[in-house]
Amino acid sequence: MAEKIQHRDTVPESCLGKRFDQTLAEMFPDYSRSRLKEWILAGHVSVDGNVVDRAREKMFGGEQIVINTEIEPEVRFEAQDLPLNIVYEDDDILVINKPAGFVVHPGAGNPDGTVLNALLHHCPQLDIVPRAGIVHRLDKDTTGLMVVAKTIAAQTNLVESLQAREITREYEAIANGIMTAGGVVDQPIGRHATKRTHMAVTFSGRPSVTHYRVMEKFRLHTRLRLRLETGRTHQIRVHMAHITHPLVGDPVYGGRPRPPKNASEALRETLRQFKRQALHAVMLSLYHPITGVQMTWHADIPEDMVKLTNMLRDDTKLNLVEGDY
Known part of the structure; x- marks a missing residue:
């Protein structure tokens, strides 16, 4: 109704x-x-x-x-009893920790079984809030923190905060290649000229800024901490690929397996089997849209990225000892 x-x-x-x-x-x-x-x-x-x-x-x-x-309520989408990892909730917002493989919004190829469907079941009043309160998205295989508005007032304020760059979103990632220092990628992003499901750095794109710093260096990979200044589709993935350091496992932007020289078979197999971009939304900080109180949340790194990080760390230590690094 x-x-x-x-x-x-x-x-x-x-x-x-x-x-x-x-x-x-x-x-x-x-x-x-x-x-x-x-x-x-x-x-x-x-x-x-x-x-x-x-x-x-x-x-x-x-x-x-x-x-x-x-x-009008969002009558196109049905409520579905799907698990949500809720890390915070009050009368105005909720924050979830999204797992890999969970699409945020219904679309072509994913008519249901999405975060939006789960939100409608968990909080039925979201049917009158546009997009069930979703104000920003994570890619299907990106894990981590998302904030959702439970009321129109909260959504309006959160959208304005995003546009004013008052919401801080930080990510952890594992990139291919050795990066010696952090930096900023300030390049516009738009639709790829020929691959319509892909994004690309393009002159006609929208302004896009990604900050990154090196957290740990391995023999042929780098663990990064990144902060979004803007929020374009696939932004981190596109920007890292643009500077020739695509994310490990990224099936779209060139993150194919690149094992270091003399890597163990276990590491090679782990890299081969890492079928998603190694990207996790680890921190979210914002001013509450109604109370104005600053709030911050952190989400533990998922198991698959922890395993890969440990194996890359062990590989680096082993080869330092053996003098091959």
Whole structure:
């Protein structure tokens, strides 16, 4: 059932000369600018009893605003009883630790069985929140922390925080090759020119910035800590491949097995069997969208990455002793 939305308020004098859509955004901050503009254009907002469907209309202050509309639930998606590793939850947000192989949002090839379906089962009221409260995604085989909004107000504030780069997201990864120092990749990312499911560094792409630092060096691999300044699709994977250090196991961007010289068969086999990008969202920090309190969460490195790291570490120590490094 659709949720009825009704609001009545007076335009403050401080909005003199401001556009109608800007005024509504100030008066009703629980809703996104795009949603408010949709309501204006659909004729769901009146000023002094008259419907105004022009977003650029100027305000004088003192007008009576009435919003009378509905928010349709996400009827396309069904709730499914799927396990969620919830690390934090309150009335406004929840934070999950996503495992590998778990798609975040239904799409082509994945009509259900996703994080979104699980969220709708865990928290049925999310059916009236766009995308069931999902404000950022992780790739199917990337593990780690995601925040989800449980209300429209929380989602609006979290989206604005993301856009203002006020949410900190840090990742751990294992990359191919020896990286001597950290740095920044500041290269635009857009759709690949010929492979439409791939992303690429491209002149016409959107601004994208990834910070990285070296945590540990092995004989032919590097453990990294990365921080996103922007949040483009496949951003870390594309940026690391762009600087010729694709992530281990990445099936799309060149992370094929690259065992070091004289590596043990066990290490070679572990690299061959690592079928996902070695990437984990290890830390998430944000200001709570309702209370404003800063909150931070950490997620342990998953077992497959711990195993690979230990084997690379042992291989490096062994070859240092034997003088082959």
